Amino acid sequence: MTTDSTPYTVTLVTLFPEMARAITDFGVTRRAVDNGQLQVETVNPRDFTEDRHRTVDDRPFGGGPGMVMKVDPLAKALQSARAANPAATVIYLSPQGQPLTQAKAEALAKQPGLVLLAGRYEGVDERLLDAEVDEQISIGDYVLSGGELPALVLIDAVSRLIPGVLGHQDSAEQDSFSGEFENLLDCPHYTRPEVYNGQAVPPVLLSGNHELIRRWRLKQALGRTWQQRPDLLERRRARGLSKEEQQLLDEYIAEQSS
Numbered sequence: 001m002t003t004d005s006t007p008y009t010v011t012l013v014t015l016f017p018e019m020a021r022a023i024t025d026f027g028v029t030r031r032a033v034d035n036g037q038l039q040v041e042t043v044n045p046r047d048f049t050e051d052r053h054r055t056v057d058d059r060p061f062g063g064g065p066g067m068v069m070k071v072d073p074l075a076k077a078l079q080s081a082r083a084a085n086p087a088a089t090v091i092y093l094s095p096q097g098q099p100l101t102q103a104k105a106e107a108l109a110k111q112p113g114l115v116l117l118a119g120r121y122e123g124v125d126e127r128l129l130d131a132e133v134d135e136q137i138s139i140g141d142y143v144l145s146g147g148e149l150p151a152l153v154l155i156d157a158v159s160r161l162i163p164g165v166l167g168h169q170d171s172a173e174q175d176s177f178s179g180e181f182e183n184l185l186d187c188p189h190y191t192r193p194e195v196y197n198g199q200a201v202p203p204v205l206l207s208g209n210h211e212l213i214r215r216w217r218l219k220q221a222l223g224r225t226w227q228q229r230p231d232l233l234e235r236r237r238a239r240g241l242s243k244e245e246q247q248l249l250d251e252y253i254a255e256q257s258s
């Protein structure tokens, strides 16, 4: 995290810098950039090549399909990225990385900034990872054509945790994965009209009784987690459910079987 005046700086090392526009040109993250809370820079390894063909990849030693990204252009690009933010954490997005979680995003939001390396082809020369990368992160157990989309996912997840970015600070805390709802799925959301296609909004949400509404939302979050993601509920249980949470969950389960 930075003091509230200096922006949280992310430098994306990528062969396709225009992809960063998905963050800088839309929505909450665009507003964070315009407000000076978030800074997204890009560095293209191709600008650090010295041959006429601006070569960034080559055939793998040991044979096999595809190409591997060369160390030298990446090392120079990373050095340039680090120069702008020396204290930044250098992360390589890859299927071999540690899974991205909300807790990880919160930890990274507290750092002075990030340098994100997006690989293409079959990945990068291992010697680059050994020398220049602090940690590897995966956004899920699947392979994409490049690390750019995972990098953008990571930037989005971290950016919304920067104080003031979401505007209504509570909304970050009320997220399904943080605060009281930590490790729970989200509760249902409704807005006008009160009746749509004969389906009415749950009356408790129109009651103005904030304590009843909080309980209803917590019950829904617990119940949906029990239904869709018992693994998450187990994690929550390991941390101990409060008396209220256990009672709400029991009520939800009883209603399901009635």
Ligand SMILES: NC(=O)c1ccc(NCc2cccc(O)c2)nc1
Pocket: 093, 094, 095, 119, 120, 121, 122, 123, 124, 137, 138, 139, 140, 141, 142, 143, 144, 145, 146, 147, 150
């Ligand atoms: N699950 C992820 O976070 C993720 C990240 C990157 C990626 N593609 C680039 C790449 C990079 C390294 C090795 C490799 O095999 C493919 N695909 C999926």
